Every structure is written in C-alpha cells, then in structure tokens.
Amino acid sequence: MADFDEDANRLVIKLVFYGPALSGKTTNLTRLHDLLQPELKGEMMVLETKNDRTLFFDMLPLGITAPSGLLIKLKLFTVPGQVAHDSTRKAVLSRTDGVVFVADSQRNQSINNAESFENLADNVNRVGLDFEALPMVVQFNKRDLPDVLTESEIMARWSKMPWPVMFASALEGQGVIESFRELLKAVYQSIDSQIGLQKSHSLNKEQFVLGVLGEGVGHE
Numbered sequence: 001m002a003d004f005d006e007d008a009n010r011l012v013i014k015l016v017f018y019g020p021a022l023s024g025k026t027t028n029l030t031r032l033h034d035l036l037q038p039e040l041k042g043e044m045m046v047l048e049t050k051n052d053r054t055l056f057f058d059m060l061p062l063g064i065t066a067p068s069g070l071l072i073k074l075k076l077f078t079v080p081g082q083v084a085h086d087s088t089r090k091a092v093l094s095r096t097d098g099v100v101f102v103a104d105s106q107r108n109q110s111i112n113n114a115e116s117f118e119n120l121a122d123n124v125n126r127v128g129l130d131f132e133a134l135p136m137v138v139q140f141n142k143r144d145l146p147d148v149l150t151e152s153e154i155m156a157r158w159s160k161m162p163w164p165v166m167f168a169s170a171l172e173g174q175g176v177i178e179s180f181r182e183l184l185k186a187v188y189q190s191i192d193s194q195i196g197l198q199k200s201h202s203l204n205k206e207q208f209v210l211g212v213l214g215e216g217v218g219h220e
C-alpha cells in the first residue's frame with residue numbers, strides 16, 4: 001500500500017530504478033535529476049555499500065498539492081546491481097510504489113538482464129508486494145551501442161507482457177524522461193485505485209504527471 005497518511009493528508013511515493021549491474025540505473029537517475037527544474041528536486045544523495053553506491057533524491061521536496069489539499073512527495077532510488085548486494089536491494093524495494101527496470105540492450109547482457117528480472121520478481125514477493133500489481137516500465141538502455149538486440153527482437157519477447165517497453169540511451173539523456181513519464185502514469189492508476197486520487201482528491205492523471213514533471217522539462 002502507498003505511504004498515505006490520511007490524517008495529515010500526505011502521500012509519499014517511492015520509485016526505484018532496478019536492474020543488473022552497469023545497465024545504466026545511476027545514469028538514468030542523474031540524467032533525470034539534471035533535466036528537472038531546480039525547484040522540483042532535492043540534492044542527490046549517496047548511501048555507500050561495499051563496491052557500489054545506492055543513489056537517491058527527493059523529487060518535489062516541497063511536494064505538489066492536489067485540489068483536495070493532499071500533499072504528494074516523491075522519493076527516487078537506485079539499487080546496487082551486483083549479486084552480492086541482495087539485502088540492500090530488498091531494503092530499497094520495500095514499500096516501493098513503482099519500478100523502472102533498466103535492462104542493458106547489448107546482446108551479451110541478455111542473461112544478466114534475465115537474472116536480474118527474476119531477482120526483482122523474487123524480491124518484490126519477499127518484501128510482501130504483489131509483482132503482478134506493481135507499476136513497472138521496462139527500459140532497454142544503451143541503444144547507442146553496437147551489437148544490441150533489435151527493437152523487433154525485444155518486442156517479440158516483451159510485447160506479450162503487461163508492462164510498457166521503452167528504449168533509451170540514458171548516457172545521452174534520450175528516453176529518460178519518457179520512461180519515467182510512463183511509470184508515473186502506471187503509478188497514478190495504482191494509487192488512484194488505492195486511495196481515489198480522482199474521486200477523493202480531484203486529481204487526474206494528466207495533472208499528476210504534469211505536476212510531478214513540471215512544465216519546463218522534456219527538452220531532450
């Protein structure tokens with residue numbers, strides 16, 4: 001369930017970039033941070049783990065306010081991808097409201113992607129969330145590199161799945177906002193069905209997405 005405090009009329013949304021080591025999770029988060037207007041973001045922060053770092057920042061440190069007075073805040077996290085950091089990944093996933101799964105498009109990374117995706121499903125269940133119901137976007141990153149899976153190869157496998165598939169070159173800032181926007185739409189649907197964003201708070205999906213991203217973003 002979303003972190004909703006009914007008495008305080010306050011909602012904190014937690015979103016996580018998950019995926020294998022070196023797929024570009026940190027690059028997504030830092031690019032997103034770069035692209036947001038200063039007033040929409042807090043400082044990037046680091047949690048040191050052995051050999052890797054978990055990065056996070058608060059989006060909307062002041063929050064956005066729905067017509068009902070509901071105050072909405074967002075927290076964005078990356079996880080360390082190395083196999084050794086499973087307990088950190090679980091801790092970060094706990095109570096998450098949505099995930100961008102960042103896959104590496106290079107052909108030789110297919111096994112790493114698959115293992116990480118299985119690890120995500122396992123850990124989502126272990127922290128007591130429902131994988132089927134979890135808002136998620138699957139991003140195939142590093143499209144700029146040679147020897148990547150073609151879009152049709154990727155779609156042949158993933159188009160049967162319930163999640164939107166996005167293509168990105170996070171290093172160049174391409175597809176970062178688009179992926180995040182898709183996630184925001186799915187997260188809206190999920191939280192709307194939990195606490196009635198539309199019905200009880202008069203906040204529709206477009207207002208939510210626009211409010212979170214601000215108007216000045218998307219110049220990629």
Ligand SMILES: Nc1nc2c(ncn2[C@@H]2O[C@H](COP(=O)(O)OP(=O)(O)O)[C@@H](O)[C@H]2O)c(=O)[nH]1
Nearest residue numbers: 021022023024025026027081141142169170171
């Ligand atoms: N060519 C290319 N390299 C990328 C892209 N995204 C990330 N990288 C590189 O891949 C490496 C790992 O990226 P990082 O974001 O640290 O991966 P993480 O382990 O998932 O957090 C770094 O050298 C990045 O510069 C991309 O879209 N294209």
Ligand SMILES: [Mg+2]
Nearest residue numbers: 025026053078
């Ligand atoms: Mg990283």
